[in-house]
Each structure stands twice: as C-alpha cells, then as structure tokens.
Amino acid sequence: MSDILHRKGNGGIEGLSHLTFVVRDIEAMGRILTEVLGAERVYASGEETFSLSPEAFFVAGGLWIAVMQGTGPIARSYTHVAFKLSEDQFDRAEARLRRLGLEIRPPRPRVAGEGHSLYFYDHDNHLFELHTGTLDARLARYDRGRP
Numbered sequence: 001m002s003d004i005l006h007r008k009g010n011g012g013i014e015g016l017s018h019l020t021f022v023v024r025d026i027e028a029m030g031r032i033l034t035e036v037l038g039a040e041r042v043y044a045s046g047e048e049t050f051s052l053s054p055e056a057f058f059v060a061g062g063l064w065i066a067v068m069q070g071t072g073p074i075a076r077s078y079t080h081v082a083f084k085l086s087e088d089q090f091d092r093a094e095a096r097l098r099r100l101g102l103e104i105r106p107p108r109p110r111v112a113g114e115g116h117s118l119y120f121y122d123h124d125n126h127l128f129e130l131h132t133g134t135l136d137a138r139l140a141r142y143d144r145g146r147p
Helices: 026-036 087-099 135-144
Strands: 018-023 040-044 055-060 063-069 080-084 103-105 117-121 127-131
Touching: 018 026, 026 040, 026 055, 026 063, 026 087, 087 103, 087 117
Parallel strands: 018 063, 080 127
Antiparallel strands: 040 055, 055 063, 103 117, 117 127
C-alpha cells in the first residue's frame, strides 16, 4: 500500500476545502483551535458580516477552519473530526486540553498499530479526535487480522 490518501480520483473532488463549526462563543472555540491545534487566526468579521453571522477563520495544518456564531449541535454523537497529531505532541496536546477544562473522553478499544487518540468535546457538543495513526497503518493492521 503506497499512501492511499494521495491517490487521485476520477474527476471527483480535489480535497477538503474547509470545515465550518457553528458555536455560541467564537472566542472559546478560537482558544481550542489556537492553543490545542496550533491554528492561526487569519480573519474575524467583527460586526461586519459577509455570511450568515459573525465568523472567524483559522488555518491549522494547512486546513481552513471557519467558526460561525450560532447554536451548535443539541445532542452529542460519535460524529467527529479527527486531526493528525505526531506521537511526540500527544502528551502536550492532552495537557493543553486539560488546561482549557475540556471534557476528554476515553478512547475507543483499539488493536495494536492503530495509533493513539484523544477524544474531546468543545463547549458546543462537537466531538474532536487528535489521532497519531494513519489510514495505511490501520488498513495494514486490519488486513493482518483477516483469515
């Protein structure tokens, strides 16, 4: 398997454009993005909005993350976004999450070779994962388990 994530599709999407999270408090989400993910704030609308509501844009790991003011998810679910994290950043990320007082969930059961994960909720019930594994490693590990 040679880096399955870099394979080209057949005229489909080129990649991920951006993620948008609707939150009650843009500043609280901004602290999560900058302090935990190392994001940089590149725009804040203030009172002048060009979209549906006040918003801010961040860039983390080359990914555009939009945060809009509004009402987030009412209920929690396992639907989540997983961000890639290196093994050497794992403990530091957990310490930052704890400093922000965010709820860290126990990881799901894993088989050896899947990598490590931190699952946490933001203040609006969005579930995030910080994950050290790769798709190639997971597929290789799962393939070893087949008869």
